[in-house]
Amino acid sequence: MKYDRILIRYGEMSTKGKNRNRFVVRLKRNIEKKLKSFSNIKIEYMRDRMYILLNGEPHEEILEQLKTVFGIQSFSLAMKCENDIELIKATALAAVQQLPYEGKTFKVSAKRVDKQFPLGSNDLNYEIGSHILRNTESLTVNVREPDINVRVEVRKDGTYVTCRDILGAGGLPIGTSGKAMLMLSGGIDSPVAGYLAMKRGLEIEAVHFFSPPFTSERAKQKVIDLVKKLTTFGGKMKLHIVPFTDIQQAIHRQVPDGYSLISARRMMLKITDLLRKKHNGLAIVTGESLGQVASQTLESMFVINEMTTTPILRPLVSMDKTEIIEIARKIDTHDISILPYEDCCTIFTPSAPKTRPKREKAAYYESFVDLMPLIDEAIANTETLIIDETFTTVDEFEELF
Amino acid sequence: MIYLDNSATTKPFPEVVESFVTVATKYFGNPSSLHELGMKAERLLEQSREQTAALLGVKTNEIIFTSGGTEANNFAIKGVALQYRRRGNHIITTAIEHPSVAEPCKQLEELGFEVTYLPVNEKGRVDVEELARMIRDDTILVSVMHVNNEVGSIQPIEQIGQLLTRYPKTIFHVDHVQGIGKVPLDLKKAHVDLCTMSAHKFHGLRGAGILYVRDGVRISPLLAGGGQELQLRSGTENVAAIVAMTKALRLSLEAYKRKLPHLLAMKERWMNELNEIADIQLNTPSDCSAPHIINFSLNGLKSEVFVHELAKQQIFVSTTSACSSKRRAPSKTLLAMGMESKKAESAIRISLSYENTMEEISVAVRSIKQALKKLKEVTR
Numbered sequence: 009m010k011y012d013r014i015l016i017r018y019g020e021m022s023t024k025g026k027n028r029n030r031f032v033v034r035l036k037r038n039i040e041k042k043l044k045s046f047s048n049i050k051i052e053y054m055r056d057r058m059y060i061l062l063n064g065e066p067h068e069e070i071l072e073q074l075k076t077v078f079g080i081q082s083f084s085l086a087m088k089c090e091n092d093i094e095l096i097k098a099t100a101l102a103a104v105q106q107l108p109y110e111g112k113t114f115k116v117s118a119k120r121v122d123k124q125f126p127l128g129s130n131d132l133n134y135e136i137g138s139h140i141l142r143n144t145e146s147l148t149v150n151v152r153e154p155d156i157n158v159r160v161e162v163r164k165d166g167t168y169v170t171c172r173d174i175l176g177a178g179g180l181p182i183g184t185s186g187k188a189m190l191m192l193s194g195g196i197d198s199p200v201a202g203y204l205a206m207k208r209g210l211e212i213e214a215v216h217f218f219s220p221p222f223t224s225e226r227a228k229q230k231v232i233d234l235v236k237k238l239t240t241f242g243g244k245m246k247l248h249i250v251p252f253t254d255i256q257q258a259i260h261r262q263v264p265d266g267y268s269l270i271s272a273r274r275m276m277l278k279i280t281d282l283l284r285k286k287h288n289g290l291a292i293v294t295g296e297s298l299g300q301v302a303s304q305t306l307e308s309m310f311v312i313n314e315m316t317t318t319p320i321l322r323p324l325v326s327m328d329k330t331e332i333i334e335i336a337r338k339i340d341t342h343d344i345s346i347l348p349y350e351d352c353c354t355i356f357t358p359s360a361p362k363t364r365p366k367r368e369k370a371a372y373y374e375s376f377v378d379l380m381p382l383i384d385e386a387i388a389n390t391e392t393l394i395i396d397e398t399f400t401t402v403d404e405f406e407e408l409f
Numbered sequence: 410m411i412y413l414d415n416s417a418t419t420k421p422f423p424e425v426v427e428s429f430v431t432v433a434t435k436y437f438g439n440p441s442s443l444h445e446l447g448m449k450a451e452r453l454l455e456q457s458r459e460q461t462a463a464l465l466g467v468k469t470n471e472i473i474f475t476s477g478g479t480e481a482n483n484f485a486i487k488g489v490a491l492q493y494r495r496r497g498n499h500i501i502t503t504a505i506e507h508p509s510v511a512e513p514c515k516q517l518e519e520l521g522f523e524v525t526y527l528p529v530n531e532k533g534r535v536d537v538e539e540l541a542r543m544i545r546d547d548t549i550l551v552s553v554m555h556v557n558n559e560v561g562s563i564q565p566i567e568q569i570g571q572l573l574t575r576y577p578k579t580i581f582h583v584d585h586v587q588g589i590g591k592v593p594l595d596l597k598k599a600h601v602d603l604c605t606m607s608a609h610k611f612h613g614l615r616g617a618g619i620l621y622v623r624d625g626v627r628i629s630p631l632l633a634g635g636g637q638e639l640q641l642r643s644g645t646e647n648v649a650a651i652v653a654m655t656k657a658l659r660l661s662l663e664a665y666k667r668k669l670p671h672l673l674a675m676k677e678r679w680m681n682e683l684n685e686i687a688d689i690q691l692n693t694p695s696d697c698s699a700p701h702i703i704n705f706s707l708n709g710l711k712s713e714v715f716v717h718e719l720a721k722q723q724i725f726v727s728t729t730s731a732c733s734s735k736r737r738a739p740s741k742t743l744l745a746m747g748m749e750s751k752k753a754e755s756a757i758r759i760s761l762s763y764e765n766t767m768e769e770i771s772v773a774v775r776s777i778k779q780a781l782k783k784l785k786e787v788t789r
Contacts, residue, residue, distance in 0.1 A: 343470065408428045409457070
């Protein structure tokens with residue numbers, strides 16, 4: 009007898025009343041997409057859980073992949089058998105024997121969901137526990153802190169045995185909360201903000217501002233690599249690359265030094281909002297963290313935010329840099345982010361940007377130049393890439409590997 | 410031509426040479442240069458690293474490209490010695506390592522390090538329990554090859570790795586040069602800290618090798634300079650050879666999946682045919698040995714003359730390892746396996762690749778018999 013399925017327990021979405029089906033179907037679709045290379049698996053879903061029938065596919069790899077799917081609270085390898093006490097005993101024993109159990113402790117936690125079943129959960133615990141104990145060596149019982157918790161659930165459609173729960177990524181299935189644009193600079197913060205937004209079920213499209221020749225191709229490549237990392241969680245993702253040089257130069261010429269950074273930020277937000285409208289998003293996600301740098305004081309946020317009434321989500325607003333870095337390392341974007349290329353945030357940074365800018369002043373300085381034609385041009389020339397985990401910019405390399 | 414010296418070097422795959430030529434002519438930029446040509450070279454390098462890591466089941470930042478196996482072995486051993494010299498000065502290795510491991514160890518002995526050389530049994534295998542007894546509080550490094558280059562014996566790497574998990578201060582290096590593509594080794598499962606591989610042993614080109622450095626293990630650079638290869642191995646990267654190696658690795662691992670039964674069948678046939686010949690004694694153990702190496706002795710006849718005799722028929726074999734064959738020393742591995750020196754001096758190694766064929770065997774065996782006959786007439 010072998011583990012033949014994976015049991016998936018839903019996260020928070022089990023609280024979502026009548027909408028639940030939409031969440032579950034979405035999760036199923038996300039899992040299917042993630043596991044599309046395993047062609048033999050079959051996914052069955054119910055109100056409160058999902059099963060992946062392995063049909064001979066290697067479970068180690070699948071378990072690894074599931075860790076990156078949002079909307080899963082936990083999952084376990086499982087065996088199924090008919091509701092017959094002898095079969096249940098044999099299955100539970102087999103489940104334990106496939107683990108490195110020598111010298112470990114265990115307990116049985118039986119649950120009788122199907123009340124028609126003749127044995128109660130206590131009887132089940134006793135029967136199964138003693139069967140395992142009799143047929144193994146150097147395995148002992150510990151009901152308080154067992155190494156192996158043999159969970160047995162007798163349900164209407166059969167009995168499920170699992171031994172080990174693996175923690176899922178949590179959150180909500182991507183796509184269930186709608187779509188938002190992520191302002192992605194290339195630094196440490198914005199990819200983390202994107203990750204957290206996706207975790208709450210948002211579908212993300214990334215927007216990057218590109219200022220050649222002041223920022224190099226390498227900076228662009230870095231952003232592509234970051235998006236690629238994020239696709240681990242979200243599958244395919246769009247990246248809009250907005251040419252920003254002309255606008256930046258126009259601002260630089262017109263707006264005094266102390267306000268040029270703020271103005272640039274305002275224009276970036278304006279463009280992002282226009283793109284959001286074009287692509288039917290409902291929010292903008294940024295990696296801003298309150299008080300981290302000059303443009304992230306509350307005063308600056310206030311002046312920048314003036315450009316739009318679209319909700320701006322700032323998942324990092326209350327986080328310390330160390331907390332952000334920790335997540336960046338976890339999602340493997342940190343090492344890319346710290347590559348030392350100039351990006352849209354570092355170029356044209358005045359030596360002393362205003363930390364307490366005034367709304368009227370920003371608007372006043374900008375009023376001397378009509379940026380709208382430049383903004384329209386930037387949007388018209390925006391390059392949109394569709395990125396997945398295997399995306400390469402340089403197709404000419406393909407046959408080299 | 411029948412090429413039976415694949416443990417010395419392999420014939421590069423044509424696709425691999427193509428990649429090399431394309432990269433060397435079209436993307437010759439220095440990966441550190443800021444301009445477009447440099448950036449393309451850098452992309453190629455990073456794509457190579459990603460693909461290599463994926464093929465080996467490790468992380469991207471755990472792959473360091475070197476100039477080959479010798480450099481990678483030197484880097485691993487001296488790098489650990491230099492980095493952890495304050496932690497201890499004891500190194501454990503085996504009596505049958507390749508010279509690129511044995512010689513650096515000797516150099517370190519001259520510098521005051523203490524090296525224990527583990528013996529092997531008659532099958533060319535070390536005893537894990539004996540290794541366990543040798544480990545001391547000041548042991549900083551254990552270096553054991555996966556597949557022996559002379560007789561093909563396979564060392565119990567996974568068990569050693571498991572044993573060493575109890576000694577977190579001891580670094581575990583594996584010379585995997587002969588094993589890659591032939592005998593699988595799961596670096597994570599075997600708890601390997603450092604692992605050497607070389608391109609030209611798996612149909613890549615010379616001038617490129619790999620040192621796997623487990624995330625978290627620090628070793629001192631052997632080559633200091635511009636800080637290439639994650640600050641660990643300076644020197645302008647040999648992008649063309651590295652790209653070619655990456656392709657060769659993919660093709661070799663694919664060949665392993667498709668053609669291992671073919672290789673095993675060839676080895677079995679070779680072993681059977683050779684066993685029939687009266688003047689030949691097989692040295693390669695029948696169990697725990699690689700599918701591509703067959704070592705035998707010629708009953709005291711001069712192996713060197715035998716190699717030349719076969720070469721006349723365009724059949725290429727080797728007297729033990731290519732690296733030591735010029736020194737005319739008896740095979741170190743065979744001596745360590747307890748063989749008398751006369752037998753160890755007359756050893757011949759046949760090493761196969763997935764490219765070899767069954768048809769070659771009968772042709773080669775006929776020539777071997779003729780060569781033996783001729784040799785016996787001259788020498789006795």
